[in-house]
Amino acid sequence: MIEKKKHSIKEDFSTLALLTMPIAVAVNFVGSQIHHALSLPLFLDTIGTFFVSMLCGPWVGALTGLIGSLVNGITNPSGIPFALTSISVGLVAGFLARAKMFDTWWKIVISIALTSLVSTIVSAPIAVLVYGGVTSSTDSLFAATLMASGVNIWKAVIGTSLLFTCIDRIIAIVVTRLIIKVIPARNLIKYSLGNNYVKNSTSKTA
Amino acid sequence: MFREKLSAVKENPIAALYPTTKGWIVILYCICVTALSTVKVNGYALYLIPLFLMIPVLFAVSGIWEKFFGFFKSIFIFVAFIFIVQTLLIRSDAVLFRFGFLSIYEDGLQHAIFLCFIILNIAGILLWLFQTTETKEMTYALEKMGMSYKASFVFLSTFQMIEVLGKSSKTIMNAQRARGIETEGNIIVRCKAFFPMIVPLVVSSIMNTEERVLTLECRGFDTKCPKTRLLELKKSGNEAKAIVISVIVTAAVLIGRILLWVL
Numbered sequence: 001m002i003e004k005k006k007h008s009i010k011e012d013f014s015t016l017a018l019l020t021m022p023i024a025v026a027v028n029f030v031g032s033q034i035h036h037a038l039s040l041p042l043f044l045d046t047i048g049t050f051f052v053s054m055l056c057g058p059w060v061g062a063l064t065g066l067i068g069s070l071v072n073g074i075t076n077p078s079g080i081p082f083a084l085t086s087i088s089v090g091l092v093a094g095f096l097a098r099a100k101m102f103d104t105w106w107k108i109v110i111s112i113a114l115t116s117l118v119s120t121i122v123s124a125p126i127a128v129l130v131y132g133g134v135t136s137s138t139d140s141l142f143a144a145t146l147m148a149s150g151v152n153i154w155k156a157v158i159g160t161s162l163l164f165t166c167i168d169r170i171i172a173i174v175v176t177r178l179i180i181k182v183i184p185a186r187n188l189i190k191y192s193l194g195n196n197y198v199k200n201s202t203s204k205t206a
Numbered sequence: 207m208f209r210e211k212l213s214a215v216k217e218n219p220i221a222a223l224y225p226t227t228k229g230w231i232v233i234l235y236c237i238c239v240t241a242l243s244t245v246k247v248n249g250y251a252l253y254l255i256p257l258f259l260m261i262p263v264l265f266a267v268s269g270i271w272e273k274f275f276g277f278f279k280s281i282f283i284f285v286a287f288i289f290i291v292q293t294l295l296i297r298s299d300a301v302l303f304r305f306g307f308l309s310i311y312e313d314g315l316q317h318a319i320f321l322c323f324i325i326l327n328i329a330g331i332l333l334w335l336f337q338t339t340e341t342k343e344m345t346y347a348l349e350k351m352g353m354s355y356k357a358s359f360v361f362l363s364t365f366q367m368i369e370v371l372g373k374s375s376k377t378i379m380n381a382q383r384a385r386g387i388e389t390e391g392n393i394i395v396r397c398k399a400f401f402p403m404i405v406p407l408v409v410s411s412i413m414n415t416e417e418r419v420l421t422l423e424c425r426g427f428d429t430k431c432p433k434t435r436l437l438e439l440k441k442s443g444n445e446a447k448a449i450v451i452s453v454i455v456t457a458a459v460l461i462g463r464i465l466l467w468v469l
Binding site for chain 1: 365
């Protein structure tokens with residue numbers, strides 16, 4: 001692609017994107033089921049959001065995050081305030097994908113740092129102000145232990161959340177990159193950002 | 207498995223209310239919760255506790271009493287955890303009880319009751335809304351309010367997709383197990399099995415979307431014209447009564463709250 005592609009929201013929400021969103025939400029749902037079943041300190045519920053954001057841009061990603069939280073909220077509404085975190089994940093990952101920040105390994109490292117930082121900034125106030133700092137997830141046990149030993153509530157929540165979000169995002173981004181690598185180019189180019197991940201083999205052979 | 211229910215006839219008059227009406231009831235209930243949470247008896251927000259007892263009553267009169275404990279189990283665990291941590295962590299001068307090294311402080315207990323019953327109340331009323339209203343009815347009402355039909359398509363097909371992915375994840379797990387990937391054992395082994403399961407799962411579903419796009423286009427998904435629908439939702443006739451009752455209750459709560467301030 002020589003000419004720079006202009007991104008329009010309407011183009012992002014193609015029929016293919018509309019059909020990919022349910023898959024992404026279902027993947028998020030499966031991930032969070034695993035999180036609950038194994039009671040891991042990792043949430044694993046952002047893989048689908050990352051996938052959609054990387055292929056279809058920030059707005060589709062944000063909507064995927066929102067729907068995912070609502071679907072989870074139907075059986076347990078106490079987690080709905082964290083929808084804001086999911087939306088922020090979708091937005092940040094989408095804008096990073098537009099800036100081609102998932103190409104090389106050092107760019108991926110920056111992306112991991114940025115996405116975990118933003119999710120922590122969004123989720124820590126929710127955890128502290130809505131739930132008093134501690135929710136029932138396993139990483140809260142660490143935060144509660146820190147708070148019990150006298151650490152300030154904000155420091156405890158932000159510290160543990162940053163650590164576990166970072167690990168979570170590493171897994172999510174690595175899995176998503178693996179998935180995108182396996183998808184054939186003829187499927188990838190149909191997404192609005194899919195061209196970024198297609199290796200330009202035609203120029204070499206021609 | 208994918209057979210859809212075409213009619214939404216409900217016997218129970220409360221469960222059969224129009225989704226938007228239920229939405230208003232939820233909003234009014236949340237206003238009541240906020241108003242009552244500011245009323246403190248000796249520093250404890252005790253009025254939230256009888257208010258929460260409304261939720262099981264609401265479940266019972268809506269005819270879904272048997273679902274109450276099943277769905278509330280996870281919320282109760284969530285709230286119990288928060289309650290314990292709040293009572294033990296927030297410290298003040300006034301000690302209420304002391305068991306060995308654990309002591310419960312007055313501030314901690316006050317904050318724990320306040321926080322937990324707000325969460326229980328709001329989660330409870332939302333759960334009531336979601337359990338009495340099918341997603342199809344909810345998206346129908348939202349579409350009538352001006353939401354795009356594409357959004358409701360995404361929302362509805364999400365639920366189908368969860369079922370489909372659940373099924374194909376079992377197939378993939380069996381296939382990978384046949385190839386020699388260990389899926390049972392301690393947590394580390396199960397975590398390692400996560401990657402060879404999730405990647406084929408997503409990739410195979412993505413490959414299938416192409417076909418589904420063609421199917422949708424054939425059926426005129428993108429055409430700009432009024433859409434027909436199989437599900438037609440009618441108001442049951444009790445909507446006005448329900449709204450009036452809940453507005454009166456909310457007004458009474460708000461007036462009581464203001465009187466307490468004034469007096």
